[in-house]
Amino acid sequence: MTALEQPLAAPWRVEQSDCMRLLASLPEGSVDVVTTDPAYSGMNQHMSFGNGRIVGRYSDAANQRWFTEFRDDPDTFLAFLRECHRVMRDGGHIYVMFDSFSLLSLGHLMREVFAVKNLIVWDKVNLGMGHYFRRRHETIVFATKGHRRLSRRDLADVWPIKRIHRGAYPTQKPVALFSRMLAGSAEPGMMVCDPFVGSGSSAVAALLAGCEVVAADIDPRAVRIASDRCAAVTAGAPDPAQRTAAVESRP
Numbered sequence: 300m301t302a303l304e305q306p307l308a309a310p311w312r313v314e315q316s317d318c319m320r321l322l323a324s325l326p327e328g329s330v331d332v333v334t335t336d337p338a339y340s341g342m343n344q345h346m347s348f349g350n351g352r353i354v355g356r357y358s359d360a361a362n363q364r365w366f367t368e369f370r371d372d373p374d375t376f377l378a379f380l381r382e383c384h385r386v387m388r389d390g391g392h393i394y395v396m397f398d399s400f401s402l403l404s405l406g407h408l409m410r411e412v413f414a415v416k417n418l419i420v421w422d423k424v425n426l427g428m429g430h431y432f433r434r435r436h437e438t439i440v441f442a443t444k445g446h447r448r449l450s451r452r453d454l455a456d457v458w459p460i461k462r463i464h465r466g467a468y469p470t471q472k473p474v475a476l477f478s479r480m481l482a483g484s485a486e487p488g489m490m491v492c493d494p495f496v497g498s499g500s501s502a503v504a505a506l507l508a509g510c511e512v513v514a515a516d517i518d519p520r521a522v523r524i525a526s527d528r529c530a531a532v533t534a535g536a537p538d539p540a541q542r543t544a545a546v547e548s549r550p
């Protein structure tokens with residue numbers, strides 16, 4: 300049973316909203332698990348070279364490859380984490396994804412708010428870009444509010460899961476990545492929250508795990524794609540944005 304004041308009519312809700320506005324709308328202690336992949340601006344601002352930034356201009360509205368960045372200065376990020384902490388119940392679990400820049404600039408702030416338990420490596424299996432060592436991984440910080448163990452003891456902290464090529468949305472992550480986050484943290488009926496839901500892969504993973512989802516994204520494209528996916532999965536139809544198997548079995 301959800302602790303939200305107005306129970307969800309469907310098991311999911313995806314709003315077009317700023318992350319802080321979504322969190323402010325949720326009652327204290329109403330979320331069991333947060334799984335999220337924020338739109339950090341640091342990587343784009345600081346890892347530039349030559350005449351341009353490495354990943355194009357986020358601010359250019361005509362550039363449909365990218366999306367709005369979250370202002371990721373330490374104060375804003377801390378305020379975001381504190382709001383996550385407020386809406387989580389005691390014993391709640393949180394998974395926050397970091398790229399290599401934000402991991403060093405912001406990752407340590409997780410410790411000011413939560414009990415950090417693991418740094419998890421997402422091994423994307425195939426080589427990505429990079430001017431020194433080519434990037435093949437991202438990091439997920441796993442932390443808790445208070446104390447609750449994982450429900451499984453067989454989960455490793457390196458997750459080899461192939462990245463999505465030419466997805467429906469920029470930086471669309473595989474559903475299997477979020478299914479791994481939920482594997483030892485969620486049980487059917489729990490409330491999962493993603494304030495930066497993008498294409499909705501985290502929401503699909505939560506629905507497949509029998510959970511309810513409350514999520515937001517500032518980008519209307521993202522909200523449309525995520526809502527379509529949630530509606531399809533809830534109706535028992537295939538995920539329209541990821542045709543391959545949505546859940547990995549190997550822990």
Ligand SMILES: C[S@@+](CC[C@H](N)C(=O)[O-])C[C@H]1O[C@@H](n2cnc3c(N)ncnc32)[C@H](O)[C@@H]1O
Pocket residue numbers: 316317318319336337338366367368369370468469470471472473494495496497498499500501515516517518521
């Ligand atoms: C890295 S993407 C998430 C991708 C997602 N995990 C997926 O699999 O598709 C980050 C998302 O954060 C959204 N975003 C940026 N600033 C935001 C804000 N202030 N509040 C909510 N969402 C925001 C962007 O529009 C983008 O869709």
